[in-house]
Amino acid sequence: MKASDINSDCCAAEELNHKHHHNNDQQAHVEHSDDDGHNHGAEAPQSWTSHWPLLTALAIVVVMMVLEYGFHITFNNLIQLLIFIPAYFLAGYNVLNLAFRKAIRFDFFNEFVLMSVATIGAFAIGSYSEGVAVMVFYSIGEWFQDSAVSNAKRSIKALLDIRPNAVDVIRDGKVITVDPAEVAIDETIQVKPGEKVALDGILLSDKATFNTAALTGESKPDNKIKGEVVLAGMINLEQLSTVKIKAAFKDSKLSKILEMVQDATARKSQTQLFISRFAKIYTPIVFALAVLVVLLPMLFVTDYVFKDWLYRGLVFLVISCPCALVVSIPLGYFGGIGLASKNGILFKGSNFLDVMTKVNTIVMDKTGTLTKGVFEVQKVVTNNFNEKELISLTAAIESKSTHPIALAVVKYAGKVSHDIKIGHIEEVAGHGLKGTINDKAILAGNTKLLTKFGVDYDHSIDSEADTIVVVAVDGKYVGYITIADEIKEDAKQAITDLHHLNIQTVMLSGDKQSVVDKVAKLLGIDNAFGDLLPEHKVKKVEALKNEGKHLAFVGDGVNDAPVVALADAGIAMGGLGSDVTIETADIVIQNDQPSKIVTAIRVGKLTRNIVWQNIGLAMGIKIIVLILGAGGVATLWEAVIADVGVALLAILNAVRIQQMKL
Numbered sequence: 064m065k066a067s068d069i070n071s072d073c074c075a076a077e078e079l080n081h082k083h084h085h086n087n088d089q090q091a092h093v094e095h096s097d098d099d100g101h102n103h104g105a106e107a108p109q110s111w112t113s114h115w116p117l118l119t120a121l122a123i124v125v126v127m128m129v130l131e132y133g134f135h136i137t138f139n140n141l142i143q144l145l146i147f148i149p150a151y152f153l154a155g156y157n158v159l160n161l162a163f164r165k166a167i168r169f170d171f172f173n174e175f176v177l178m179s180v181a182t183i184g185a186f187a188i189g190s191y192s193e194g195v196a197v198m199v200f201y202s203i204g205e206w207f208q209d210s211a212v213s214n215a216k217r218s219i220k221a222l223l224d225i226r227p228n229a230v231d232v233i234r235d236g237k238v239i240t241v242d243p244a245e246v247a248i249d250e251t252i253q254v255k256p257g258e259k260v261a262l263d264g265i266l267l268s269d270k271a272t273f274n275t276a277a278l279t280g281e282s283k284p285d286n287k288i289k290g291e292v293v294l295a296g297m298i299n300l301e302q303l304s305t306v307k308i309k310a311a312f313k314d315s316k317l318s319k320i321l322e323m324v325q326d327a328t329a330r331k332s333q334t335q336l337f338i339s340r341f342a343k344i345y346t347p348i349v350f351a352l353a354v355l356v357v358l359l360p361m362l363f364v365t366d367y368v369f370k371d372w373l374y375r376g377l378v379f380l381v382i383s384c385p386c387a388l389v390v391s392i393p394l395g396y397f398g399g400i401g402l403a404s405k406n407g408i409l410f411k412g413s414n415f416l417d418v419m420t421k422v423n424t425i426v427m428d429k430t431g432t433l434t435k436g437v438f439e440v441q442k443v444v445t446n447n448f449n450e451k452e453l454i455s456l457t458a459a460i461e462s463k464s465t466h467p468i469a470l471a472v473v474k475y476a477g478k479v480s481h482d483i484k485i486g487h488i489e490e491v492a493g494h495g496l497k498g499t500i501n502d503k504a505i506l507a508g509n510t511k512l513l514t515k516f517g518v519d520y521d522h523s524i525d526s527e528a529d530t531i532v533v534v535a536v537d538g539k540y541v542g543y544i545t546i547a548d549e550i551k552e553d554a555k556q557a558i559t560d561l562h563h564l565n566i567q568t569v570m571l572s573g574d575k576q577s578v579v580d581k582v583a584k585l586l587g588i589d590n591a592f593g594d595l596l597p598e599h600k601v602k603k604v605e606a607l608k609n610e611g612k613h614l615a616f617v618g619d620g621v622n623d624a625p626v627v628a629l630a631d632a633g634i635a636m637g638g639l640g641s642d643v644t645i646e647t648a649d650i651v652i653q654n655d656q657p658s659k660i661v662t663a664i665r666v667g668k669l670t671r672n673i674v675w676q677n678i679g680l681a682m683g684i685k686i687i688v689l690i691l692g693a694g695g696v697a698t699l700w701e702a703v704i705a706d707v708g709v710a711l712l713a714i715l716n717a718v719r720i721q722q723m724k725l
Contacts, residue, residue, distance in 0.1 A: 439471055
């Protein structure tokens with residue numbers, strides 16, 4: 064961090080949270096160059112040899128200290144000045160240069176001016192070794208801080224940017240190796256065992272097994288069969304597989320994940336914003352206090368010596384440097400985003416880490432969120448109508464829908480016959496489908512659909528515990544099909560864990576109330592509401608917010624997008640979830656596991672705890688040393704060691720987030 068100005072757009076808090084670029088080959092990277100031409104978080108770590116001026120200055124200080132305190136060899140002031148001035152400029156050239164450039168823009172209240180004034184003041188009163196030591200150790204501290212920031216960025220990039228640089232594509236019967244960006248939609252690629260899938264597509268091989276840990280955070284292999292979706296970043300484990308590409312390289316889910324995480328660093332938490340505002344007020348105040356420490360005793364101290372009180376003022380300036388706060392806090396949030404990513408959870412901003420610590424109500428959709436969204440037909444009940452024709456007509460109209468229930472009906476019916484004449488099909492939001500099949504008017508959906516179009520039906524079916532598709536032909540009720548969904552393995556444990564965190568659980572669903580009640584009872588959900596259209600879900604969430612609830616909504620469907628946007632934190636199931644919901648959401652769960660909701664809350668709380676530990680550590684020690692410095696107890700040596708030491712401790716505390724197990 065060679066240029067962490069706390070009063071301008073190049074402060075360390077913005078260093079991690081400002082600019083994000085993609086190079087031409089789509090390899091994403093994060094870097095920031097401030098307005099003074101200094102780069103932060105570069106891709107490649109700098110060699111220690113590039114810091115030879117600073118290391119030379121350190122060597123001079125060490126040699127002089129050994130001579131003075133080890134061998135009691137001292138030099139007169141002129142020789143000391145001739146020795147220490149080169150060391151001072153070797154260690155402090157960058158700091159002095161930035162201080163000057165900011166001062167000519169009337170920007171005086173920053174750490175560069177602060178350090179320059181303190182060290183030049185030390186030279187003015189003859190404390191040459193201390194003046195150089197302050198600059199040397201301050202610069203070493205900045206070096207380590209910069210290294211921590213860069214390493215954090217690189218570790219997140221290495222964690223996520225796992226896209227292959229080459230892919231084997233089948234063209235004209237030949238397998239050729241090309242850049243993934245050159246592969247077109249509907250082309251076929253080959254993936255060898257041990258290779259990563261480069262683009263999103265559909266598996267053409269009969270079966271394959273993939274490691275999805277990079278996307279989901281789960282090490283358990285995922286078995287796929289022909290026709291199932293395969294995503295970029297998955298690793299083929301067992302046999303040569305072929306995949307038909309369904310998304311361009313830049314539009315793959317993995318590419319979008321990278322964009323999400325990079326954009327996340329641009330959204331600051333409330334704590335970060337507070338610290339940035341605090342630093343702008345804090346720095347001029349400590350400047351003023353340092354001046355008062357020097358001049359005010361003149362009015363009260365009988366044996367006042369200007370040189371002694373100037374020294375105390377210089378100590379005051381050195382220890383007041385707020386870099387530990389403005390670096391370690393955003394680094395802590397960056398670590399939280401990284402830890403979540405390792406566990407298959409994408410936070411789209413550090414502000415949402417804060418939001419999750421305040422959530423006291425989790426509102427969830429049912430299908431695809433708590434249940435697998437993999438439906439199977441259980442039974443077919445007719446009302447004086449041929450069963451095969453009922454199934455055939457229902458499958459024909461449902462074949463135009465991508466809803467999981469529709470897919471279950473089509474799968475049960477088998478391939479729709481070419482003899483069936485499918486006319487205009489229209490979706491009735493929250494109700495079902497209406498259309499023309501074989502010149503017959505067909506309605507297929509829930510009972511509200513039949514009521515809407517004035518079709519009478521047997522109301523005893525309202526007591527069915529499973530999901531039903533009610534069918535009418537030419538305005539007459541002809542029967543229904545029951546469909547059951549399977550609850551996710553970790554759903555019950557997720558609800559139990561949420562209750563242990565004193566979080567209320569609410570389920571909202573478009574499914575009928577009997578089905579919703581059955582699922583809610585099995586999982587132990589506090590409140591469950593069924594028969595809801597998208598607009599009804601919005602009203603329920605608005606009502607909860609009006610009660611003062613801090614809530615997160617978890618959903619996966621297109622109709623969940625408005626509620627996701629309305630919640631304090633919108634969480635999308637990213638594996639099966641719709642692109643609209645994922646784009647709208649603030650947090651994306653990559654493997655669709657409800658238990659990751661609890662993990663997201665824990666990551667938020669862990670990050671908050673470490674950030675506030677750093678704030679307490681930095682402010683506590685600084686206040687103590689400020690008092691000691693003003694009282695003449697602390698020296699410049701102690702001030703700089705305290706300042707750099709606190710900064711390094713805070714940074715190490717922040718960096719450890721990424722290594723934690725949840």
